Amino acid sequence: MNANLRACVAYLVARLSGAGEHVMVFDFSGGRHVRHSGSVSGTSINVFAIDRGAYLTGAPPNLHDHGSGATVTLHLDGSAFNGLDWGTGKPYSGQVEPGMIRIRDEETAKIHNYGVPIWSGPERPPTPPDGESVDSSAGGG
Numbered sequence: 001m002n003a004n005l006r007a008c009v010a011y012l013v014a015r016l017s018g019a020g021e022h023v024m025v026f027d028f029s030g031g032r033h034v035r036h037s038g039s040v041s042g043t044s045i046n047v048f049a050i051d052r053g054a055y056l057t058g059a060p061p062n063l064h065d066h067g068s069g070a071t072v073t074l075h076l077d078g079s080a081f082n083g084l085d086w087g088t089g090k091p092y093s094g095q096v097e098p099g100m101i102r103i104r105d106e107e108t109a110k111i112h113n114y115g116v117p118i119w120s121g122p123e124r125p126p127t128p129p130d131g132e133s134v135d136s137s138a139g140g141g
Helices: 003-016
Strands: 024-027 032-040 045-049 054-059 062-065 071-073 075-077 080-085 090-097 100-105 110-115
Touching: 003 024, 003 032, 003 045, 003 054, 003 080, 003 090, 003 100, 003 110
Parallel strands: none
Antiparallel strands: 024 032, 024 110, 032 045, 045 054, 054 062, 062 071, 071 080, 075 080, 080 090, 090 100, 100 110
């Protein structure tokens, strides 16, 4: 699974796990913020990955990656999740933790970590690991 699609999956997992609406996740492997916008529910996904310029849409567990044209499956069971990137034919799995999504990607044979900004309200978002400020007025979700 390419890094941008993996970040999008991390974003979806965070949203589906009830972490709240976020404009971005922080990709610790790539050292960057990855921004998303759109709607996420247990029955419908319509997310635009801003940095990759592509949509991920569908009804879980079957999602369509408009960037690669492939299907990506996503099964969420409590704090654990797994799926398959049909574009590469490789599975992935992961764990949801407070403020963090961990994805084990079998294509890279590595665990990739994604920070999810969590705060109780829009008045004071947390400072991301790289020291940049988070614009809570940017909307998104």
